[in-house]
Amino acid sequence: MRKGIWMNKAITDGVVFMPPAFEAGLEMWSSGDGTPGSPSYAESATAAFVPADQDFGGALELVKAENVQKLRYMGETPLLPGCYLQVRARVKALGGALPGVRIAAWPGGAGGVPLPGLPQTGPQVSLTAYGEVVEISAIIGPGSRTGVDLVWGRSALYAHIGLDLTGPNGGIVRIDDIEIEDVTSVFLRDMLSVVDVRDYGAVGDGTSDDSAAFEAADADARGREVLVPAGIYRLAESVTFQSRVQFEGRVEMPDDKILALTKNFDLPSYIDAFGDDEELAFKKAFQALLNNAGHESLDLGGRLLGIRAPIDMQAAVANRTFFNQRRVIRNGQFSVFSGPAWDTEVVTSQARYAPADPKRLTNVQNVASIPVGALIEGNGVGREVYVRARNIAAQTLEISAPLYDADGVQVFTFRRFKYILDFSGFDDLGRMTLSDIEFQCSGECSAILLPPQGSGFALRDCFITRPKDRGISSHGEGCQGMLIDRCQFLSNESPLASLERQSIGLNTNANDVKLRNNRAVHFRHFAVIGGSSSIILGNHWFQGDTLQNSPRLAGLVLTRTNNRGTVTGNYVDNSFIEWGNEHDQAPEFSSEFSFSQLTVSGNTFLASQVPPWFSYLVIKPYGAGHFLNGLTVTGNSFRIIGTPVDRVESVDTSFASLDYNRFANVTFRDNMFNNVNSPSASPVTLEHTEASASQAWVVAADAKLPFNAWAQVVEAVTAAGPLRRADGSIYYGAPYYQAKQGPNSDQVTLRWETPVQGTAMVTVRIDDPF
Structure with a gap:
């Protein structure tokens, strides 16, 4: 408590602890436990009140006639939560055998029942000389604190307090009036108003279950801070604190139990709670975030978290596989320690693919060894196709996108990258936001694996720094409506030639993705966009190298023909936009809209030292019969530094060309060209x-x-x-x-x-x- 705020309960609340003096009569003093019906000293031949003792004034004189001669006040001394009482008595021997003496008390619980198992006696003192005044004392309290002799926890509600005479019989002693004093202030801090969990029965030995004591301390805090002092506190049950908590000791609890810190819900508090185990602290804080309606965001407190293995975000919240309320994790940094936990799992397996069942592999050999979230490679497999789910009994794999030319049986390679935050264990997770976080992958791992289902995932003002393989991966449709704003994607492959790079900033499969005002440096591809209705706005991605006339790769890959997308106001630097249909199970045209509804406007395209056949906009059909059925390319600036290029747009005919006879709704005009041999327009x-x-x-x-x-x-x-x-x-x-x-x-x-x-x-x- 603050100095000067805590006062004795007898003063602040009018609580009476002190028993009456002996001169008030001996009928309130018992030779038994002091409980109703126990014998009193009022009619006893072994007891008498002495009104004028030279040392004590009024005193009780007792003849020890029993092996343990008890003296108990028959009134009920109240035991209040968090309150510590010191019992004192002065005693002297007058004659006969010299006995021992100790403070003693009987603990009572609710309904007047005795509480077995609790200590009832304090330290014993032996009387060694006649006429010598000896003071004995003991402290009774709820918590196991230094100096507390009778630790009774929260269950004891009152006591019958007194003393015992022990040792040989026949001795005569005199006892001064017994005093009871509230000494709670001895155990409180001078600077802060705190409630100590030990005062409510917490033991902190790493074995006893302190859950109830934590809850009781919180319930009694009433605006004060709860202190968890040094020790190891096992919590077998979930605990919610409605008060602020200060951890000096650490907490241990099962994975499925929740520690909710509602008044100081931030990662530093959880790190304090779990003994500087940052990874565990983050998991428990995230668990509380998804299980406590009192908070919508988890503040990492600017901490740098050292991570030794991928964090399975769903495993941290074992009671939930579905969550669709807005939650935010913000303001911190993840870094990784190198080790085998980050190694990519590589599995090869034979499987069958049929275009009639476009998102499933069947007859998968050794299916149990293929992890969910693995990238699929093989003949006729487009970029960024992942394992979404598996059915071991049926030997099938659900995949994130169709394959364009893989009909039949073949051996596929499955690569499971490791991610700092892995959300793949959720069935459906929506409205999750990561804000102002840096993912320092250090070339060891990837950053984020999205859930297989969910909408509204958001990443804003974040850095994804040096991912080994991927920045953000979508192995399902957890990217529906995803928002990525003002983020930086910094590759680990900057020294490499463009064609040698393998890492990809992000991929998507679902619709309505917004990539706005981001910056991406030296990836193989910045983004592979598989859905429709995307808005790609105000980004800067650059993928050049130091080689002369070096080939460049696509910065933005669009794999949906009926695209309905907008690419506006971007800086496309030493890369190009590729529009194809590699995620089409029937890559030939078949009664569809074909390549349609794409707008590319107001962008700045710049490249240097590229070969003359380089183009900024490449259409790549993976089957015959396709055509342009809605394309607007307006207001762009196309510039080449170095040797001029032939033209800024082209058709990649590696698989097929376009049906030029069916072009419709194409506008290609009002663009600016520098160092381009054949500027183009239509009309x-x-x-x-x-x-x-x-x-x-x-x-x-x-x-x-x-x-x-x-x-x-x-x-x-x-x-x-x-x-x-x-x-x-x-x-x-x-x-x-x-x-x-x-x-x-x-x-x-x-x-x-x-x-x-x-x-x-x-x-x-x-x-x-x-």
Whole structure:
């Protein structure tokens, strides 16, 4: 307590501890336990009141006639929670055998029942001389504190207090009035108002269950701080503190029991509670976060947590596999200690894949050895396909995305990366936010594995630093509606050439992902986006190296054809955007929207020292028959430093080309080009001059159409000055056009009613806009 605040209970609360003086009569003093019905000294031949003893004034004179001669006050002395009482008496021998003497007391519980097993006697003192005044004392209290003689815990509610004479019989003694004093202040701190758990029965020996004592101390705190002093306190049950807690000792408890610190809910407090075991403290704090409605966020307190193994986040909260309320973990740093716990598990196994069952592998050999969350590699497997779940009895694996060309039986490789925070054990976890946290992977491990299901996962103002394999992995649809804002992804592979890098910043499978204002450095890919309706806004990713004319890899990989995505205001540095359909179980076109509804606008594209065939926007169909059915590329800046490139857009025909005849709703205009040999646009306006009168004008796009696509539509023909017949007269008529002319279908023919010559502005499109 604060100095000056704690006072004696007799003063502050009017509690009467002191028994009456002997001169008030001996009927309140018993030769038994002091309980109702026990014999009193009022009519005893062995006891008398002496009114004028030279040392004591009034005194009780006793003749010791029993082996243990008891003296007990028959009134009930109250024992209050957290209260310590000192019992004192002065005694002297007058004659006969010299006895021993000790303070003694009988503990009573609720309903007046005796409490067995509790100590009832204090230290014994032997009388060694006649007439010598000897003082005896003992302290009674609830907690095992230094100086407490009779430790009674919380169950004792009152006492019958007195003393015992022991040793040989026949001696005569005189006893001064017995005094009882509240000495609780002796056991309290001078500086703080605290409630000590030992005062409520906590033992702190690492064996006794102190759960009830912790709860009792908290219940009695009433605004004061609870102190857990030095010791090891075993809590066999869950404990919730509604008061602030200060830990000097440490707590041990089963994994499934919860320690909820509602008034100081932060990681430093849990570290104090669990004896500086940071990893365990974080797990228990996260467990409380998902089991206590009183807090929506866990403050890591700016601590750097050293982690020796992946943290299974669901195992830390064993009572929950489903949670969908907003929770935040913020303000700290995870670092890892190197060791075998971070080693990637690699398993090979034969399995069958059938496109008719696109997200399942069947007849999987040794399926029990394949971990959930493992990356799948094999022929016809796209990037970032993971094991979502397994059924050992059925020998099947659920996978995160279809395979584009893996029909039949083959041997697959499964790589299970290790993550600092692994949420894969949850069935469904939504609205989880990580804020202002750095994940220092140190090239040893990956950072975050998302849950297989859940929406609204958010990462903001975080650093993912030097991940070995992945920054954030989604092995299911726990990325639905994911928000990643103002984060930095810093690769461990910066010294390597672009083509040698293997790490990936993040991947997604579900829809509605937002990546905004992030920065990613030197990954193989910044993001592999498998869902639709994504917003990629204001990011800067760069993937260059120091080699001359070195190939570059995609920074952003889009694997959904009907994309419905927006890529706006990004800085695309020494990389490109790749749009393909590698997560399509039927990669050939089959009555679908095909490559549609993607907007790429207002971005800055920059690359240096790249080969001339490098492109910033690459369409990669994994099967035949696909086409562009909704693409807007506007307001971008395309710049090359060094040798110019041929063009900024291309089609990767490694598997198939596009059906240029079916292009629709494509706008590619108002972009800026520097050091690009063939700037492109659609619609594009071509200036054509016919020097001599001709009835058929052949207008060539000369590589100005995006993707070297076909000239499908002429939007407008406008004469630039008068058109003249062969005789020099002005012609006022209009032509019709024939599209897709020439060997590359990139020409149009204007056919006039009569041969004419002159100049016309011809606007051509690669698509049918209607």
